[in-house]
Amino acid sequence: MTLKRNERKITIKELEAANTARKPWAAVRGNVYDLTKFIDKHPGGKDFLLAAVGRDATALYESLHSDTNTKVLAKYKIGILLETNMPQYAKKSKFTNDLEKRVLAYFASIGRNPRDAPWMLLAYGILTAAFAVTYYGMFSQSVAQYSPILPWVAAVLNGWSAAMTGFYLLHDSCHASFTRKPWVWQAMRRVYESITGLSTLVWIYQHSLGHHSFTNVVGADPDVVDENPGILRVHDGQQWWSFYGLQRYYWFPLYTQLILSRKLTEWKCLFYDRRFKHIKINPPQTSEYFWCTTVMTVYSIHHFVLPYTYFNHSILRILALHTVTDIAWSTYLTLIVNASHINSEVAWPKADSQGKISEDWAVLQIKSSLDFAHGDPWTTWLCGGLNYQAVHHMFPYVSQYYYPEIADIVKDTCKDYGVPYHIKSSIWTALGGHLGHLSLFGEKPVSS
Numbered sequence: 001m002t003l004k005r006n007e008r009k010i011t012i013k014e015l016e017a018a019n020t021a022r023k024p025w026a027a028v029r030g031n032v033y034d035l036t037k038f039i040d041k042h043p044g045g046k047d048f049l050l051a052a053v054g055r056d057a058t059a060l061y062e063s064l065h066s067d068t069n070t071k072v073l074a075k076y077k078i079g080i081l082l083e084t085n086m087p088q089y090a091k092k093s094k095f096t097n098d099l100e101k102r103v104l105a106y107f108a109s110i111g112r113n114p115r116d117a118p119w120m121l122l123a124y125g126i127l128t129a130a131f132a133v134t135y136y137g138m139f140s141q142s143v144a145q146y147s148p149i150l151p152w153v154a155a156v157l158n159g160w161s162a163a164m165t166g167f168y169l170l171h172d173s174c175h176a177s178f179t180r181k182p183w184v185w186q187a188m189r190r191v192y193e194s195i196t197g198l199s200t201l202v203w204i205y206q207h208s209l210g211h212h213s214f215t216n217v218v219g220a221d222p223d224v225v226d227e228n229p230g231i232l233r234v235h236d237g238q239q240w241w242s243f244y245g246l247q248r249y250y251w252f253p254l255y256t257q258l259i260l261s262r263k264l265t266e267w268k269c270l271f272y273d274r275r276f277k278h279i280k281i282n283p284p285q286t287s288e289y290f291w292c293t294t295v296m297t298v299y300s301i302h303h304f305v306l307p308y309t310y311f312n313h314s315i316l317r318i319l320a321l322h323t324v325t326d327i328a329w330s331t332y333l334t335l336i337v338n339a340s341h342i343n344s345e346v347a348w349p350k351a352d353s354q355g356k357i358s359e360d361w362a363v364l365q366i367k368s369s370l371d372f373a374h375g376d377p378w379t380t381w382l383c384g385g386l387n388y389q390a391v392h393h394m395f396p397y398v399s400q401y402y403y404p405e406i407a408d409i410v411k412d413t414c415k416d417y418g419v420p421y422h423i424k425s426s427i428w429t430a431l432g433g434h435l436g437h438l439s440l441f442g443e444k445p446v447s448s
């Protein structure tokens, strides 16, 4: 009996080798698709799609697309994946379908597309201007002459504004949640890279393919420590070592280092290691080399050349000011992100020995996230909407502008289906929970 063309059995090795624009295959729910003729038609653009090929993209695909999209895929099917090396969630539950329906009905009722929020431009403009003004405050000789303390205060604020551009420019472009235009996402990404010197493509692998697809799944979410011993112990899959008793103190110096280590390693991950932790990075397109050169030239000019040649500072002072910026940026970012996922209330899903996870993706998004300070516009602004973490995880493609509006729909649906929704009244209680979790997991477990 001869197999039909689209029923050919395909091994994971064959799939993994098809990871370029010339041969872009991706698997979803056991079906393998050859996307060669689809790449230029993908409404989500070429870059995101090319990051997803050469792998089982089920979780990523289902987190961003509807069943209507899947009908479009059918004609590109070329075979069936024999085995997968990615954890597999249960199929979409009634809860998920109902929640999606309710949220889409809300957008239909207000006559808006979830990605259309032109007011966000104001936030992007204010934050980019905040970066420029604080940068000037750091390096202007007249500011330093007025008060020697002011440049250091400006450096702290510059770090805050860099973190904020991450919550706004980076997040909204890489989740494709602002407008429906790939060129807009591309422009926002390159502005962010020029400001920060970091790679947005590496972030897409880490955040969209890793963290959003497998939130808090040990061994699959790159944001969750899975080494033994890791520097921090945050879940009971990690063996206990006596130095974890001190993690309630050393979390702080550790959290201050994130950005420096990212700056030193990201481009190497992309072009040399081709890997972010356990996530394979596909061969970058030629355009990525062009963009890397361009944005790093802009970054080096404002980071080193201008402060040295135009503002006349010593190398030592320039490095010291940037270090203060990086410390403020790292600490702010790490605390807000960790408050939402690393605490004792949320779920830490595990795949069984077959790689199966018993619940569906959406239920686990809610269970493994912690929200805080709903209804507080200042916290929402200062966290880039990430205080609505469960809403963001459920609907990463919806503009953060709408999170407060749809949060009640998510909460009500969770109530109707008995899905626990974790929410704290303020950022301080959420942070307290995070630090309490570090203390708890630093203590010797009773069974050790």
Ligand code: HEM
Pocket (backbone or CB within 6 Å): 026, 027, 028, 033, 042, 043, 044, 045, 048, 049, 052, 053, 057, 060, 061, 064, 065, 068, 069, 070, 072, 073, 174, 175, 176, 208, 397
């Ligand atoms: C990070 C990765 C991805 C992002 C950000 C992304 C984004 C998008 C966006 C924004 C749309 C338009 C949705 C709408 O308005 O209804 C879309 C549509 C679509 N995407 Fe993706 N996508 C990604 C990965 C993938 C992958 C891996 C596949 C295939 C395996 C895929 C297949 C499709 C299909 C078939 C459609 C519908 C096309 C149509 O209706 O004509 N996408 N995607």
